[in-house]
Amino acid sequence: MKFDFNGDKPIYKQLVEVLKYDIATGEYQAGDKLPSVREFSAMFFVNPNTVQRALNELEDEKLIITNRTSGKFVTDDHKLIDNQKKSLAIKALEECLKKLERLNISDEQVIKYIKDRREEK
Numbered sequence: 001m002k003f004d005f006n007g008d009k010p011i012y013k014q015l016v017e018v019l020k021y022d023i024a025t026g027e028y029q030a031g032d033k034l035p036s037v038r039e040f041s042a043m044f045f046v047n048p049n050t051v052q053r054a055l056n057e058l059e060d061e062k063l064i065i066t067n068r069t070s071g072k073f074v075t076d077d078h079k080l081i082d083n084q085k086k087s088l089a090i091k092a093l094e095e096c097l098k099k100l101e102r103l104n105i106s107d108e109q110v111i112k113y114i115k116d117r118r119e120e121k
Contacts, residue, residue, distance in 0.1 A: 015054035024085040
């Protein structure tokens, strides 16, 4: 999986965001065994130390756990995963709302556009 990291923030932080999104969307589900550091390193074309730093941050946030003998796993805590999903959704909404505010679009119009868009799908 080739991922284009940008220069806005450290690569390990961007990798944390990618993996949080993958967990929130179910790409990696609760209890799933994660690829090894070396496998992630090859997948993302980054240094293993960068991957380890990202995984340490996810472990600090309790989104992943390490079993010393069998590797790293996504947490079984569905509430924590749901909270992560909600946090990512709110962040996306905040970014979107900032842009819409610059367009002087009212809350009512935003809601209408969302409903219209959902009906189109």
